[in-house]
Amino acid sequence: MSDIRLEGVSKRYGPVAAADDVDLAVAQGEFVTILGPSGSGKTTLLSLIAGLNRPTAGRIFIGGRDVTDAPAQERNIGLVFQSYALFPHMTVLENVLFPLGVRKIGGAVARSQALDALKLVRLEGLEDRRPSQLSGGQQQRVALARAIVFKPDILLLDEPLGALDRKLREELQVELKQLQRTLGVTTILVTHDQEEALSLSDRIMVLDKGRTQQVAAPAEAYLKPANRFVAEFLGIANFVGLEDGRTGLVRPERVRIGAIGTAAKTARVVEAIYLGQMVRYHLALENGAAGAPMVAAVPFVGRAFATGERVAVSWEAADIWPV
Amino acid sequence: MTGGSPWSRRALAAVGVFGLVFLTVPLLIVVPMSFSSARALTFPPPGFSLRWYAAFFGDPRWMDAMWTSAALASLSSIAALVLGSLAAYGLRRGSFAGRDWAEGNFMAPLIVPTIIAAIALYLGLAKVGLLGSFIGLVVAHTVLNVPLVMMVMGVAIREFDLRIEQVAWSLGASWSYTVAKVVLPNLAPSVFAAWIFAFIGSFDEVIVTSFIAGRYETVPKRMFNELVLEVNPTITAVATLLIGLTVLALAAVTVILGRAGKLRPTLA
Ligand SMILES: Nc1ncnc2c1ncn2[C@@H]1O[C@H](COP(=O)(O)OP(=O)(O)OP(=O)(O)O)[C@@H](O)[C@H]1O
Ligand SMILES: [Mg+2]
Numbered sequence: 075m076s077d078i079r080l081e082g083v084s085k086r087y088g089p090v091a092a093a094d095d096v097d098l099a100v101a102q103g104e105f106v107t108i109l110g111p112s113g114s115g116k117t118t119l120l121s122l123i124a125g126l127n128r129p130t131a132g133r134i135f136i137g138g139r140d141v142t143d144a145p146a147q148e149r150n151i152g153l154v155f156q157s158y159a160l161f162p163h164m165t166v167l168e169n170v171l172f173p174l175g176v177r178k179i180g181g182a183v184a185r186s187q188a189l190d191a192l193k194l195v196r197l198e199g200l201e202d203r204r205p206s207q208l209s210g211g212q213q214q215r216v217a218l219a220r221a222i223v224f225k226p227d228i229l230l231l232d233e234p235l236g237a238l239d240r241k242l243r244e245e246l247q248v249e250l251k252q253l254q255r256t257l258g259v260t261t262i263l264v265t266h267d268q269e270e271a272l273s274l275s276d277r278i279m280v281l282d283k284g285r286t287q288q289v290a291a292p293a294e295a296y297l298k299p300a301n302r303f304v305a306e307f308l309g310i311a312n313f314v315g316l317e318d319g320r321t322g323l324v325r326p327e328r329v330r331i332g333a334i335g336t337a338a339k340t341a342r343v344v345e346a347i348y349l350g351q352m353v354r355y356h357l358a359l360e361n362g363a364a365g366a367p368m369v370a371a372v373p374f375v376g377r378a379f380a381t382g383e384r385v386a387v388s389w390e391a392a393d394i395w396p397v
Numbered sequence: 398m399t400g401g402s403p404w405s406r407r408a409l410a411a412v413g414v415f416g417l418v419f420l421t422v423p424l425l426i427v428v429p430m431s432f433s434s435a436r437a438l439t440f441p442p443p444g445f446s447l448r449w450y451a452a453f454f455g456d457p458r459w460m461d462a463m464w465t466s467a468a469l470a471s472l473s474s475i476a477a478l479v480l481g482s483l484a485a486y487g488l489r490r491g492s493f494a495g496r497d498w499a500e501g502n503f504m505a506p507l508i509v510p511t512i513i514a515a516i517a518l519y520l521g522l523a524k525v526g527l528l529g530s531f532i533g534l535v536v537a538h539t540v541l542n543v544p545l546v547m548m549v550m551g552v553a554i555r556e557f558d559l560r561i562e563q564v565a566w567s568l569g570a571s572w573s574y575t576v577a578k579v580v581l582p583n584l585a586p587s588v589f590a591a592w593i594f595a596f597i598g599s600f601d602e603v604i605v606t607s608f609i610a611g612r613y614e615t616v617p618k619r620m621f622n623e624l625v626l627e628v629n630p631t632i633t634a635v636a637t638l639l640i641g642l643t644v645l646a647l648a649a650v651t652v653i654l655g656r657a658g659k660l661r662p663t664l665a
Contacts, residue, residue, distance in 0.1 A: 121563075124563075124567055125566075125567075126563050126566070126567070145566070146563070146566040146567045147566055147567075147569050147570065147571060149567070150569075151567050152567070152568075153563070153564055153567040153568075155560045155564065157558060157560055159558060159560040159561045159563070159564045160561075161561065161565070161579055161583075162561075162583055163582045163583050172565070172568055172570070172578075173568035173569055176568060176569040176570045176574065177569060217564075220564075220568070221568075224568070224569070
């Protein structure tokens with residue numbers, strides 16, 4: 075168990091800065107998600123921490139030790155990729171035994187440790203299968219077991235659930251979170267799925283073009299984004315003009331709609347999308363910023379407004395966040 | 398074979414079939430002739446006998462050449478396998494200045510005309526005093542076969558997911574441990590194929606060998622010399638054995654790569 079600290083870390087590929095002066099401190103046992111669009115430098119940052127790559131500038135500390143120039147072998151990190159990267163010629167058990175073998179742990183001790191790890195990821199009875207004989211979800215569990223069996227100081231996960239279908243992904247998200255809490259291992263997860271980031275992590279780091287945009291707890295990043303990029307990347311953003319000339323953010327759940335006459339502002343329903351518990355309305359405002367789009371998400375109770383209908387729209391001043 | 402008019406497709410097929418016939422007819426003539434009972438090279442053979450095989454196996458000079466070829470092919474193919482695989486790994490996985498230049502240098506023996514490679518090796522080996530020595534032959538054949546190994550192994554290494562190696566490193570495995578326990582077991586079919594190609598490449602080589610072998614005789618060199626001196630049907634028996642060896646080896650490669658599902662990328 076260790077904390078992680080990045081100080082002014084940069085990685086340049088010619089003119090491209092894949093990581094640009096990044097600072098980050100992850101506390102021991104914390105779960106931090108790095109979130110950003112494709113090409114924003116998430117994998118680069120992870121591979122720098124893992125020691126698969128050397129930064130062009132800056133220092134990296136793990137457990138207080140400067141590991142900037144230490145090879146991957148000496149960092150005691152559990153690594154999981156989206157592509158699983160299991161050893162194809164080994165069985166499930168042999169895959170999980172691999173890091174123990176490297177550490178000269180063998181025999182019954184290693185075996186029971188490996189079986190424990192497989193039990194933690196709820197994968198029992200498949201020890202003798204080859205990776206090619208497993209489903210995607212099972213392969214990812216093996217990769218996870220292999221990454222935790224040697225009690226790493228840090229767990230690094232690069233879009234570990236990206237290749238799985240939605241239902242399985244949600245299931246594994248819950249398991250991953252529980253596993254991380256059980257082990258108390260410092261974890262950094264990379265994803266471009268904002269829901270995954272919001273639901274799993276203690277804190278989120280939003281990245282764009284190699285630069286940190288914000289590091290904050292999920293609710294704070296969602297409701298109080300540091301800038302427009304973060305606002306738009308974390309879910310749907312409504313921007314409204316403020317009296318002082320600035321722009322304010324209102325999230326769809328904070329927009330209230332009702333029958334005409336219940337509020338001063340009015341809008342026309344462009345589209346009503348039924349989402350189960352919620353209905354999402356795409357609106358066109360009528361007064362003030364005429365025609366400006368707005369999205370409202372309201373609980374579905376009884377009747378929904380229909381496309382083309384006119385509605386009254388309102389929001390609380392307290393729900394506006396200037397960006 | 399998408400697109401193209403029916404005409405051009407037919408023309409292509411005709412050229413293909415002609416090429417195949419052109420290449421295989423000599424083989425189909427040599428094989429029956431090696432079992433001929435006639436004293437001279439005549440086709441079709443008047444009767445069946447194994448006398449030319451007996452002549453081959455009974456001739457100590459042929460047997461000498463055979464052992465020289467076998468030893469040479471064994472040593473040079475192993476050397477080429479080790480060096481070519483390491484070069485392919487470094488070129489595929491590394492990123493360093495002069496990478497393309499280094500690759501071009503290793504591949505050169507495959508690209509420059511053999512006669513030029515022969516002259517270069519002649520001069521080079523003469524300079525270091527290895528001309529006409531067995532070690533010189535091994536060195537020359539190794540140089541010639543490295544590109545074959547690099548081609549086969551280069552494709553195999555490129556196809557092998559780098560992340561699997563990276564995970565192994567992160568799990569604490571050293572580079573050499575990773576290569577031995579993770580990379581090689583997965584590339585075994587390609588390693589075998591590369592070794593076969595290098596072995597056959599050496600066993601069949603005649604031009605460079607003729608330049609630098611001195612008093613050493615390999616099977617192809619002796620065949621060549623025999624043909625120049627006199628037309629002796631023993632050569633058809635030797636040729637048939639060489640064809641058999643090559644076909645068997647290539648069949649083994651096909652089976653092993655086919656089973657590993659590697660055939661397409663390797664031959665592509
Ligand atoms: N080896 C490399 N050589 C050159 N440029 C690279 C290299 N690796 C990454 N880059 C560049 O660095 C930037 C960040 O890449 P990175 O893979 O870290 O993005 P990412 O956030 O992980 O994207 P994705 O979500 O698609 O995986 C990209 O512009 C990419 O093209
Ligand atoms: Mg990535």
